[in-house]
Amino acid sequence: MPVTRADMPKLVLCNMGVEGQNTLAGATARGAYSRIAKALAMAPAAVTDEVKKSNLRGRGGAGFPTGLKWTFIPKGAQTVYLVVNADESEPGTCKDREILFWDPHLVIEGIFLASYALGCRHAYLYIRGEMMREHHVLQRAVAEAYKAGWLGRDHACAGGGSFKLDLTVHRGAGAYICGEETALLNSLEGRRGWPRLKPPFPAVKGVWGQPTIVNNVETLANVPAIIEKGGEWFAGLGTPKSGGTRILGISGHVNKPGVYELPMGIPLREVIYDVCGGIRGGRALKGVIPGGSSMPILTPDEIDVPMEFDALMTDARIKPVEIRPGVKLDIGGGKQLRTMAGSGGVMVMDETTDMAMVCWRIMKFYAHESCGQCTPCREGTGWLERVTRRLAHGEGRPGDVELAESIASGIAGNTICPLGDAAAWPMLAFATKFRAELQSKITAAPATAHGAA
Amino acid sequence: MPLSFSTESARRIEALIKQYPDAQAASMPVLHLAQDEFGFLSDEAIQLVATALKLPVSHVYGVVTFYTMFRREPAGTNILRVCTNVACMLTGGYDVLKQVCERLGIQPGEKTPDGAFSIVEEECLAACADAPMALCGQRYFLRLDSKEKVDAMIEELRRQPQLERTLLPGPVEKGA
Ligand SMILES: Cc1cc2nc3c(=O)[nH]c(=O)nc-3n(C[C@H](O)[C@H](O)[C@H](O)COP(=O)(O)O)c2cc1C
Numbered sequence: 001m002p003v004t005r006a007d008m009p010k011l012v013l014c015n016m017g018v019e020g021q022n023t024l025a026g027a028t029a030r031g032a033y034s035r036i037a038k039a040l041a042m043a044p045a046a047v048t049d050e051v052k053k054s055n056l057r058g059r060g061g062a063g064f065p066t067g068l069k070w071t072f073i074p075k076g077a078q079t080v081y082l083v084v085n086a087d088e089s090e091p092g093t094c095k096d097r098e099i100l101f102w103d104p105h106l107v108i109e110g111i112f113l114a115s116y117a118l119g120c121r122h123a124y125l126y127i128r129g130e131m132m133r134e135h136h137v138l139q140r141a142v143a144e145a146y147k148a149g150w151l152g153r154d155h156a157c158a159g160g161g162s163f164k165l166d167l168t169v170h171r172g173a174g175a176y177i178c179g180e181e182t183a184l185l186n187s188l189e190g191r192r193g194w195p196r197l198k199p200p201f202p203a204v205k206g207v208w209g210q211p212t213i214v215n216n217v218e219t220l221a222n223v224p225a226i227i228e229k230g231g232e233w234f235a236g237l238g239t240p241k242s243g244g245t246r247i248l249g250i251s252g253h254v255n256k257p258g259v260y261e262l263p264m265g266i267p268l269r270e271v272i273y274d275v276c277g278g279i280r281g282g283r284a285l286k287g288v289i290p291g292g293s294s295m296p297i298l299t300p301d302e303i304d305v306p307m308e309f310d311a312l313m314t315d316a317r318i319k320p321v322e323i324r325p326g327v328k329l330d331i332g333g334g335k336q337l338r339t340m341a342g343s344g345g346v347m348v349m350d351e352t353t354d355m356a357m358v359c360w361r362i363m364k365f366y367a368h369e370s371c372g373q374c375t376p377c378r379e380g381t382g383w384l385e386r387v388t389r390r391l392a393h394g395e396g397r398p399g400d401v402e403l404a405e406s407i408a409s410g411i412a413g414n415t416i417c418p419l420g421d422a423a424a425w426p427m428l429a430f431a432t433k434f435r436a437e438l439q440s441k442i443t444a445a446p447a448t449a450h451g452a453a
Numbered sequence: 454m455p456l457s458f459s460t461e462s463a464r465r466i467e468a469l470i471k472q473y474p475d476a477q478a479a480s481m482p483v484l485h486l487a488q489d490e491f492g493f494l495s496d497e498a499i500q501l502v503a504t505a506l507k508l509p510v511s512h513v514y515g516v517v518t519f520y521t522m523f524r525r526e527p528a529g530t531n532i533l534r535v536c537t538n539v540a541c542m543l544t545g546g547y548d549v550l551k552q553v554c555e556r557l558g559i560q561p562g563e564k565t566p567d568g569a570f571s572i573v574e575e576e577c578l579a580a581c582a583d584a585p586m587a588l589c590g591q592r593y594f595l596r597l598d599s600k601e602k603v604d605a606m607i608e609e610l611r612r613q614p615q616l617e618r619t620l621l622p623g624p625v626e627k628g629a
């Protein structure tokens with residue numbers, strides 16, 4: 001049974017909102033770096049085993065099992081890199097920035113533990129360029145950790161050897177696509193942030209051609225608790241397949257928006273009406289995006305589902321997204337797309353919300369952020385932006401909703417990286433669930449043959 | 454006078470290169486440093502970075518033009534970044550942007566004649582739970598839910614400009 005809110009420990013956000021305690025002294029008082037001795041007394045593989053047992057899943061968006069990912073590093077690899085993804089820019093997502101600001105040493109400790117498990121001697125943390133305040137705080141924390149000897153100094157470890165870690169903070173410069181792991185690696189190498197074709201996967205051939213693990217900030221911030229209390233304990237906090245707690249950033253039309261660390265699998269209804277105090281002005285709910293703007297929107301009758309990785313993909317109470325009316329979107333492996341937990345960015349919309357506007361604003365974002373490498377994404381996202389802009393401004397033309405659907409289904413699954421899907425999925429979800437509202441924006445006369453979109 | 458890095462910057466570039474297996478990887482940090490020092494990345498500044506890192510100018514130019522925070526022209530002292538993405542839009546982000554533009558008499562992407570402000574319409578800045586919001590340097594302006602708060606923000610920035618620069622000396626040198 002997952003823990004309830006009353007008895008849930010805060011693993012990652014225990015210092016949130018406490019001023020002046022994000023320094024080494026403050027973090028040490030909370031136990032930071034105390035897990036390092038324990039890990040160093042274990043074999044690196046035993047640390048990975050503990051993480052495997054914990055059922056920790058990646059918090060960057062895809063929910064991939066972290067321990068399993070770590071085992072993909074080829075045996076006997078000489079140089080291994082850990083790259084921390086602190087590029088947080090998926091609209092609606094606002095948790096990593098808080099973690100970095102309030103507890104940078106917890107993140108550094110998590111990086112240390114993961115690096116030890118992986119055999120990484122130099123880790124890189126890629127922080128989003130706009131996060132200037134967090135960059136400053138992190139740089140200071142890294143300097144403190146060097147001075148205290150946690151970084152840059154040999155530590156005796158199990159089996160008689162020693163382990164030393166260096167950590168470099170690398171600042172981005174404004175490009176959403178650099179959150180995608182292979183684009184991030186190119187950016188770290190000092191190139192344009194273009195996603196790479198996979199395979200090879202980064203675990204085999206990543207940054208500077210070496211085996212590389214990319215993990216999200218929140219993912220790594222959970223590792224100290226796993227080492228301290230054990231993988232089983234961590235697994236026990238969550239649902240059968242997802243261990244630990246879940247940080248959600250809830251925004252939009254709720255009374256108490258905020259970044260909250262909650263039990264894994266808490267029902268979305270409880271998040272909105274209890275944790276966040278319900279909808280502003282006592283209005284009715286109209287829609288909610290459960291995990292960043294790429295994730296299909298949910299309607300008010302779909303919010304009794306648990307906020308957990310698998311449930312959001314499979315729960316029969318969520319209507320599958322359609323590529324055309326009545327035709328469900330197949331995402332491979334016999335699975336239909338419902339929605340996903342994504343990055344934990346929950347955006348809540350009340351009854352006054354114009355869904356065509358929201359849909360357009362999302363399409364505008366992806367059109368702006370497409371890196372332009374693949375034609376379906378580059379052309380398709382721009383086209384979706386134009387069609388939805390017309391709809392949003394009440395200038396839709398007959399056939400526009402169908403046109404948007406056909407553009408989106410032409411993008412989905414046909415691109416180098418998942419940004420194409422990230423634009424296509426929400427488009428199809430709006431067309432599935434708010435079709436009548438989009439249709440109601442059609443005012444213009446039928447387009448003439450050469451005037452068509 | 455031709456552009457050149459200060460002695461301090463030259464020292465920091467050396468230290469930066471040592472953080473990576475090759476000099477190319479230092480492109481972004483060195484470009485940030487050049488932008489901090491010269492205010493923007495002119496052709497000459499790009500050339501300087503390319504020489505410092507022994508890279509083709511075309512490579513450095515390609516990097517500069519890919520990332521929105523690298524600028525090819527001078528910006529205002531305050532680069533005011535106003536988010537209009539979904540969470541901010543739902544809570545009035547477009548009104549904030551409109552008011553900022555009216556008060557400063559410029560459009561997004563422009564600079565005030567006195568050079569005090571530039572306005573950038575931003576995508577999500579990872580502060581959605583405190584929407585609508587704006588960012589200037591290291592200063593966040595959160596929950597800008599009234600006209601008074603927006604005006605107060607502009608006043609504060611006039612009195613106390615927030616520069617957009619990397620504040621700590623480079624990445625901390627190994628073992629320092
Ligand atoms: C377009 C795009 C943007 C992404 N942005 C981020 C991001 O900002 N932060 C992040 O941690 N992961 C992001 N991801 C996911 C990463 O590619 C990667 O899966 C993740 O960092 C792995 O870490 P995890 O296993 O700990 O979740 C993004 C993916 C895509 C396709």
Ligand code: SF4
Pocket residue numbers: 177194195369370371372373374375377378415416417418419420
């Ligand atoms: S899908 Fe879009 S963002 Fe991804 S590589 Fe292709 S063009 Fe670039």
Ligand code: FES
Pocket residue numbers: 091092093536537538539540541542576577578579580581584586
């Ligand atoms: S939408 Fe404005 S900060 Fe996220």
